[in-house]
Amino acid sequence: MSVSSPGDATAVAQIEQSDGTIQLAVVQRRRLKGTFVLGIVVLLLAALFGLAPRTGGSTFRLGDLSQSFALPDITVPTGPVAWTVWALLAVLAAASFWFAWTYRRQPLWLTIAFGVLAVFAFLVWAGADGLVPVPSLLFGAVSLSVPLVFGALGGVIGERVGVVNVAIEGQLLLGAFSAALLSSLTGNPFVGLVGAMIGGVLVSFVLAAFAIKYLVDQVIVGVVLNVLVTGLTGFLYGALLVPNEQELNRPERFARIQIPGLSEIPVLGPVLFNQTFIVYLMFVTVPLVAWGLYRTRWGLRLRAVGEHPQAADTVGIKVTATRFWNVSLAGAIAGIGGAYFTLVSVPQFGKDMTAGLGFIALAAVIFGRWDPIRATLAALLFGFATNLQNLLTILKTPIPSEFMLMLPYVVTILAVAGFAGQIRGPAASGKPYIKE
Structure with missing residues (x-):
């Protein structure tokens, strides 16, 4: 008997009969991995709220000082609200x-709702007798996510084409x-941006050549x-940039561009519409890559080469050239x-300043199912987790600082190992093509 699965809760099994004939049968499987992760989150929050109870009120600031119109702060009782939201999470x-038990796929809205409520319950607990600036939290999350988003898009294109x-x-x-x-x-700064693309x-x-x-x-x-570039930039930083810091390591930075009207939208206005050119470029690049990948001849050929x-090759697509140029x-x-x-973000280059974010971007590619x-x-989730770690440090929560530093990576592990599950990437990804 052989089994093939399309990635859902059902699989098609080929059963060989005694007379040599093949009979197809549908086999149902329970997908409990995502449910297991949700249950672990519920238990962890219950342990956190029970073992380290916090009293008082949690204040959420919804306005921003840059806006002419700002919503008032909202204060909620910490303990009752945290446990009420926890009950909803348990449901x-x-x-x-x-x-999962009835062999049905878990709807996306349930996962999103669970994530939002879990973060809200945690913030209520963490913000006891403190202030949670929601626009600043979201703004920082978007800012920290920008390199991850561009890195993840590069990873998606590369793996979709087979590299x-x-x-x-x-x-x-x-x-x-x-x-x-x-x-x-x-x-x-625009010359610097072009130089970054060339780099x-x-x-x-x-990578493509080898x-x-x-x-x-x-x-x-x-x-x-990765090791080569780390060593090369580290050497050039010490030999070239440090002795000539004023001339070679004082880049002109992009200024924020505030979009009139849209930047006045409560909560999301300053987060999305008071940003720099690169962030607005990200807003354009993401839908453009998605549209091109699924709606254009370029995307069709790219996906065909990767699958x-x-x-x-038999229909005339130059596999080597397609892979080479798309990896570039x-x-x-x-x-x-x-x-x-x-x-x-930073006014000058520093040694090893990316701090492993390229690997987090690679995890975002897998979690995002290519x-x-x-x-x-x-990528936005990982950026939010990183910024949340900074906020929790300011709020002086009873969680040890070492666990704060672990937070973005714990979220990465839970996301990839828990919610991603057993997913299949492009069939030819990582496999060299030798034309016969």
Whole structure:
């Protein structure tokens, strides 16, 4: 008997009869992994609220000082509200178990609602006798997510065309270095942005050359490139930028562009419409990549090469060229994420300043099931977890600081191992194509 699954709660089994004939049968399977994760979250919150109870009131600030019209602060009783929301989470976890037990796919709205309520309950508990600035929390989450989003988009394009892009970290780092250097020399952040894209393309060019032409293991090449770029930028930083800091490491940064009217929208206005050029570029790039991937000839050919290169070759698609140029495009997009470090968030390049975010972006690709929109949402989740860690430190919660530093990575592990489940990437991803 052989079983094939389309990734749902059902599978098609081929059963060989005694007379040699093959009979197809539908086999149902319970998908309990996501339910198990929800249950763990419910138990952890119950332990947190029970073992470290907090009293008083939690104040949520919904307004922003940059707005002419701001909503008033909202204060809620910490204990009763936290436990009430916890009860709703328990109900949602039970509903998730019911969906899994009855062989039904868990609806997306349930996962989203559970995540939002879990974060709200945790913030109510953490904000006891304190202030939770919601616009600042969301603004910081978006800002921290920008490099992850561009890196994840580069990873999606690379893997969709059949090349595992482990070198996202190197593309981000060289992009940040190139942006700082060229922006400092020219005094123009747009030149720095172009330089960052070129830096990302250089890394992806080497990846494509070894992985596609010379058939070297793609994961090994990506890891080696990350180490190489880390050492190269570290050497150039010490030998070139540090002695000439004023001339070579003082990049001109992008200023915020406030969109009149839209920036006055309560809560979301200052978060989405009082941003820099790179953030607005992200707002355009994500839907553009999603539309191109599923609605254009370019996207059809890209996905065909990543799923079945032999079949694509038979209909006239040049597999090697398609992979080569799309991996280069992926590097250019990831390079934009690197430019955000030195042209927006930090006024100069620093050694190892990407701090492993390229690997978090790779996790967002897997969690997002190799889809641009889902990968973007995953990147936003990881950015929110990182900014939440900073807020919890300010609120002086009883959680040890070491656990605060672990928070973004714990969320990454839960997301990839728990909610992603057993998912199948592009069939030819990581497999070299040898034309017969």
